[in-house]
Amino acid sequence: MFQDNPLLQQLKAQIKETLPTVEGQVKATERGFGFLETDKGDSHFIPPAYMKKVVHGDRVSAVLRTEKEKTVAEPDELLEVGLNRFIARVKFVKERLNVVPDHPLMREPMRAKCKGLKGSELSNGDYVVAQLVKHPLRPDEPHFQVEITELVAAHNDPHVPWWVVLAKHDLAKAEPADPQGWQTPEDNQRQDLTQLPFVTIDAESTKDMDDALYVESREQGGWWLHVAIADPTAYVEAGDEVDLEARKRGFTQYLPGFNVPMLPRQLADELCSLVEGQQRYAVVARIPVATDGSAGEADFSLATIASHAKLAYDKVSDRLEGLADAWQPQDPVIADQIDLLHQLALARIAWREQHALVFPDRPDYRFEVDEQGNVVTIHVEPRRIANRIVEETMILANSAAAVLLAERVGGGVFNVHAGLDSERVDAARQMLADNGLEFDGDRLQTLAGYCELRRALDAQPDGYLDARLRRMQAFSEMAATPGAHFGMGLQGYATWTSPIRKYGDMVNHRLLKAVIEGRQAESLPDAALIEHLTAMRKLHRLCERDVGDWLFARYLASKAGTDEVFVGEIIDINRGGVRLRLQENGAVVFLPAPLLTDDKSRLTLAGDQGLAQFDGEQVFRLSQILEVVIHEVRVANRNIVVAPRHKLA
Structure with a gap:
């Protein structure tokens, strides 16, 4: 009765007009309350009752009022919705269809209706794509309501992590359509290099092999390095159906135990892949390298090559590192190639250590996943010498391409890095x-x-x-004009060595071909393409991380509450606690401040300095090693919480 009283409503409106207002973004918490963070850096408390009108990420105008002697923010006007298209889990409440957003800070069910599918086809816990259609801060919309547009995965689908992450970012989960009927185009202008003993070095399971190497000694000392790169642009014309789809995808999406190709698999894994014993079209760089590792001007050409051996990283490394009973190539020519590549790589590493920058040796972590999506184990793979051989030759080839594109074309797809902000x-x-x-x-x-x-x-x-x-x-960026890459210590870097997997490399191939053939490049990459490729690269890395976080949570769930000790390197310190990377498997975990000590008042976490102090004395800092145990794993939220093996006194 009182709610409908026009005089009361008028009085409330008059009181509201006298109260100050602020604009900002809503930040939710796991405990139901939230904060309004303003552009000026101010933070205002939002009580749980008011949080029911908003969701994490909403940008709102709020009224500041005093309640129980405390200033609080009451969201009053929606400026920008924080939730639009999103992934959610189905939850039936009293047999009515609701969804809960798949977000660690959003727990309240929202009323839902279906569009294009039936609610009867859904079960509790199923993952769906949803669209927000009603918001309580909008006029005449008293509550949240969403529209379910797509079933992503059933709650019991073992491949939920992959399907959910790809659907979240609206990315393809299957290979591109294949037009079929591919024919190798005739090209009599290519050099026949099939007799040169090129070799590929990849993981055992690799199918889309896009680089092959051949090296020979120079009479004056040093080497001639030949880098042959698969040539999908011999098949794919700029602007055709396959090219446009490759441009849209930007990259092959690599996820743990699963990949989604940028190009049709018949091209990526068969016709263009540098398969042992098969003739393939390639773009080849011939680069002189001196005994001190310095490189001269590269010569680029179009050629037909044939890989003479498919070599595996581990086997080559075992041999070069002198391990007992290591694999040995049966062909002495291949053995000679391995040795020459090893010598060249060591010279290049030494040169880069003095004249550029060399990446620190950090291991890679690889999930072994079975057909049911279960993590069998996580392999720790150090960067061994065979990996360094391929890395050094690719860096050399890409820096050579940057020089040529800068001097002869004036543009391309470059990776640039400005160093310090x-x-x-x-x-x-x-x-x-x-x-x-x-x-x-x-x-x-x-x-x-x-x-x-x-x-x-x-x-x-x-x-x-x-x-x-x-x-x-x-941040490292992509650019259409030449620029230095401070992070690598190089004057320029333009990748062209992975055209099966990166659309920017296909673009650079076409520009390199124009130079090789002595013609004007048809078009240079524009700002829109660079912006798109930059966004897609960031998105693909995010997807790989998100799936990894989910699999880490699954893998470590059984360790929660046990006494098993893990070693973690501190990678971040903030007022809430400490973030670490476990050395045993690469998982990123969180150690909340309350678990560090029973008396939090004695603990100071200085995130700006990367330090933690207890009673004014430093106890740890960034990069330090801590021993921890798994305290709690929330698989649904992909959160792994750890506790220190020994609490602070």
Whole structure:
């Protein structure tokens, strides 16, 4: 009765007009309340009752009022919805269809209706695609309501992690349509290099082999390195159906135990793949490399090649590392190729250590997944010498392509990295000085100065300063114009060595072909393409991480509450706790502050400095190693919570 009283409503409106308002974004918490974070950095408490009108991520205007002697924000007007198309789980409430968004901070069921499928076909826990159609902060919409448009996976589907992550980002989960009837086009202008003993070095299971190597000694010392790259643009014309789909996808999507090709599998795994004993079209770079590892000007050509051996990383590494009973090639020519490639790679590593930058040796973690989607085990794979051989030759080939494209074309798809964020150079210089490393701010913004900095950090006794500085770096980007790559210490870097897997490499192939054939390039990549490829690269990495987090949670769920000890490296410190990466399997886990000590008032977590103090004394910092046990695993939220093996006193 009182709600419908117009005088009361008028009085409420008059009172609201006298109260201050703020705009900001809603941040939910697991405990039901939330905060309104303003653009100025202010934070206002939103009680649980008011949070029922909004969802995490909503941008709203809110009224600030005092309740129980505390200032709170009451969301009043929706400025931008934080939830649009999203993944949710079905939940029947009193036999009525509802969904709960698949988000760790969203737990409230929302009323739902179906579009294009029947509610009777759904069960509790099924994953669906949903669209928000009603929001309680909109006029005449008293509650949330969503529309279910697609079933993603049944609750008992073992492949839920893969299907949900791909659906979340609206990415394809199958290979592109294959037009069939592919024919190798006639090309009499290509050099016949089929007699040269090219070899491929990949994982045992690799099918889409896109690079092959051949090396020969030079009379004056050093080597001629031949890098042959598969040539899908011999089959795929710019602008045709397959090309447009490849452009849309941007990359082959690699997920644990599963991949979604950028090109039809008949092209990627068969016609273009550099299969042993099969003639294949290739773009070839012939690069002179001196005994000190320095490289001269590369010569690019179109050729027909044939791989003479499919080699595996582990077998080649076993042989070169001198392991007992290691695999040995039966063909002495192949053995000679392996040895020459090894010599060349060592020279290049030494050259890059002095004149550029070399990546730190960190292991890769590979999930072994069975057909039912279960994680059998997680393999820790260090970067061994065979991996380094391929890495060094690809870096050399891509930097050579950058030089040619910059000088002869003036554009292409380049990977660029500016080093330190220009707005954080002064903060970086001060942080370094506080820790005994003096650098001039202007020099830090040069390639040579940045390389000096990275070498100084590599010489530190631990990774603390390196971890802090990484937060001050610019992001690696893609660009249509040449630029330096500070992160690699190179003047330029333009990838063309993975055209089966990367659309930008296909673009660079077409530009390289124009130079080889002495003609004008038909078109250069524009800003729209670069923006799209950048977004897709980021999205694909996010998908790989999201599936990995889910599988880590599944894998470690049985360890929760046990005494099994894991070793973790601290990768982040914030006011809520500590984030670590487990060395045994690569999982990223969270150690909440309340689990570190029974008296949180004695604990200070300084995220800006990457330090933790207890009673004013430093107890740990970024890059430090901690022993932890698995405290709790929430598989549905992909959260792994750990506790320290020994609490702070």
